[in-house]
Amino acid sequence: MNMSFRYSDKKIINKFRNEDVKPEIRYGAYKNHTLRYLELITNPKLPYVVFIHGAPGSSVDYLNYFKDEAFYTQVNLISIDRLGYGFSEFGKSVTSIQTQAKAIQSVIDYSCKSKNIILVGHSYGGPIALKMAMDFPGKHKCIVLLAPALDPKNEKEIKIAQLALIQPIRWLTPPALRVAADEKATHIEELRKMTPFYDRINIPVCHIHGNKDSLVPFENLAFSKDHIDPVLLESITLQNADHFLPWSHYDFIVDKIVEYSNEH
Numbered sequence: 001m002n003m004s005f006r007y008s009d010k011k012i013i014n015k016f017r018n019e020d021v022k023p024e025i026r027y028g029a030y031k032n033h034t035l036r037y038l039e040l041i042t043n044p045k046l047p048y049v050v051f052i053h054g055a056p057g058s059s060v061d062y063l064n065y066f067k068d069e070a071f072y073t074q075v076n077l078i079s080i081d082r083l084g085y086g087f088s089e090f091g092k093s094v095t096s097i098q099t100q101a102k103a104i105q106s107v108i109d110y111s112c113k114s115k116n117i118i119l120v121g122h123s124y125g126g127p128i129a130l131k132m133a134m135d136f137p138g139k140h141k142c143i144v145l146l147a148p149a150l151d152p153k154n155e156k157e158i159k160i161a162q163l164a165l166i167q168p169i170r171w172l173t174p175p176a177l178r179v180a181a182d183e184k185a186t187h188i189e190e191l192r193k194m195t196p197f198y199d200r201i202n203i204p205v206c207h208i209h210g211n212k213d214s215l216v217p218f219e220n221l222a223f224s225k226d227h228i229d230p231v232l233l234e235s236i237t238l239q240n241a242d243h244f245l246p247w248s249h250y251d252f253i254v255d256k257i258v259e260y261s262n263e264h
Contacts, residue, residue, distance in 0.1 A: 003174040006058040006086040012038070015063060023066050023077070027087075028110055030103040033094075036087035037080040037107055040066050042073060044113040047141065047261040051079040052104060054123025055183045056176040058086030061122070061246065071254050075118070075261055078111060080104055082125070084179040091175030093182035097190045101131040105139070115139055118261055120253075122146040122246050123216055124183060127191060134200040142204040142260045146245045146253065149216045151223035152191040155184075198227040206234045206256060208249075210241025 007015070009025050016022040023038040038059050051062045059079040066077055081088035083103055094100060108117060117140045121129030126148020133140060149155065173181070207224040209216075221235055236256075238249060246253060 003176065004090070005056045005176045006081070006090065007060045009087075012060065012063070016067070019067055021069070021072065026111075028107055030106040033083055033103055034089060035080060035083065035103055035107060037078060037111075038066065039079075039111055040072055040077040041111075042076060044076070046074065046076050047116040047118055048076045048078060048108075048112045048114070049118045049120060049257055049261070050104070050108060050112075051077070052119065052121040052125030052128050053079075053082060053085070054125050055180040056085060057082075057122075057125075058176075060086070064247075064250065065254070068254065071258070074258055076112075078107065080107055082128075084183075085176060091179060093179045095183050095186040095190065097127055097131050097194065098135070100128050101135060104128065105132055105136050108139070116141050116261075118257060119143045120146065120257060121148055123243065124149055124187070126150060127194060130198075130201060130205075131194060133203055133205075134194070134197045137200065137202060140203055143206070144253075144257055144260060145205065145207045145224070147209050147213055147216050147243050148207065148220060148224075149187065150191060150227075151217075151220045152188045152195065154217045154219045154223070155188050155191070195227070199229075201228060201232065204232050204234070204260065206236065206260060208236045208238060208245060208253070208256065210238045210243065210245060212240050213243045215243040 023040040026037055028035050053061045059081045062079045083094040084092055119129040119140055126145040127150055129143050205228050209218055209221040211218045
C-alpha cells in the first residue's frame, strides 16, 4: 500500500493473477457520484458480506479476504471504495455519514440478490454500517463492527489530521489523508446526529474492540452497550489488541463473520 491507500484496477488484477478465483472490479453510480467496488459472487444464494473501510483506506484493505477459499466459498464478498477514497472520486471529501451510507446501500441494492447481508465496518466504517441499519430497516441481516468510532465524547484528536486542515500544509498532504482529516473534523457532530436513533437498529450487532486501541478508544465498546439493545448486541474485548483488527486478527474476524452468516 502507498500513501494514496489504493490500488489501480491493473494492480488489483495483478494481485490475483495466480488465484483460481478473481473478483470483478465494478463501477456504479449514486446520484452524481461514482463508486468503485470489488465483488466476488460465488453463489447468489449465499450470504453477502459487505466491507466498509475506515479513514483513510479503500476496498483493497480486504484483498486477503478475497483470496481465502475457505471463506469465499461460504459467503459472497463486496468491498467498496467509500466516497473520497480509492477510485470513488478520490480526494473529494464527503463528510456526511448519511450520504456515505446511502451510496453504499445503492451498491447493495444493485449487486445483492437477497437481504442476507452482513455489514462489516472497521473504524469510521462502523458508524456508516449502523447508519445503514437505521435508515434502511429490513435490508440487512446483521452487523460486525471492528473497532468502530461511535462515541462523540471519546473522539481522539490526531495531530497529523489537524495539520492536514491547515493551509498551505493541506495541499502538501496526500489526498487520502486530506479526506480523512475532513471526516475527522466533522465526525463528532456526525455521531451526535446519529445518537438519538439507535433504537431503530433491529438486527444483531457484534462489536469487537481491542482494549489497547490507540486510535479509537476502548470506551466505544461501553457506548455500544449503552445505546444498542442488549438482546441484539454481542460485545467482544480482544486483550492487548490495537486498532488494526482486520489484519491482526484475521482468522478471528473470518470465523465471527461466518458464525453470524450461519446463525442469525
